[in-house]
Amino acid sequence: MHLDYLSFESSDDGEGTGSWDAMASVRPAMLAQVLAETQTVLAWAEANSPGPRGPLDDGGVWDADQHTQTEGDWTTVTLTLTGPCAWGDALLTHFGQDA
Numbered sequence: 001m002h003l004d005y006l007s008f009e010s011s012d013d014g015e016g017t018g019s020w021d022a023m024a025s026v027r028p029a030m031l032a033q034v035l036a037e038t039q040t041v042l043a044w045a046e047a048n049s050p051g052p053r054g055p056l057d058d059g060g061v062w063d064a065d066q067h068t069q070t071e072g073d074w075t076t077v078t079l080t081l082t083g084p085c086a087w088g089d090a091l092l093t094h095f096g097q098d099a
Contacts, residue, residue: 003037005024028073
């Protein structure tokens with residue numbers, strides 16, 4: 001599957017855990033499409049979960065954080081995922097992005 005709005009950037013802590021950040025800024029007419037993409041990514045993350053979801057410091061294996069902010073005519077949606085590097089790389093591959 002290809003994402004039209006979200007594009008992920010990844011980072012690795014060097015100990016097997018990664019972080020994948022995506023952001024999209026759109027006008028109101030496109031917001032529903034961006035939110036649908038975030039839900040599709042989160043559904044994949046849940047379906048392919050490497051373990052319990054939650055803060056890594058509290059025993060979670062992976063977690064996600066989504067924020068939406070509107071300024072004027074633009075809404076910015078950010079999505080951050082954290083978890084095992086192999087899981088995040090599989091997510092990027094599934095959505096046609098470079099791992």
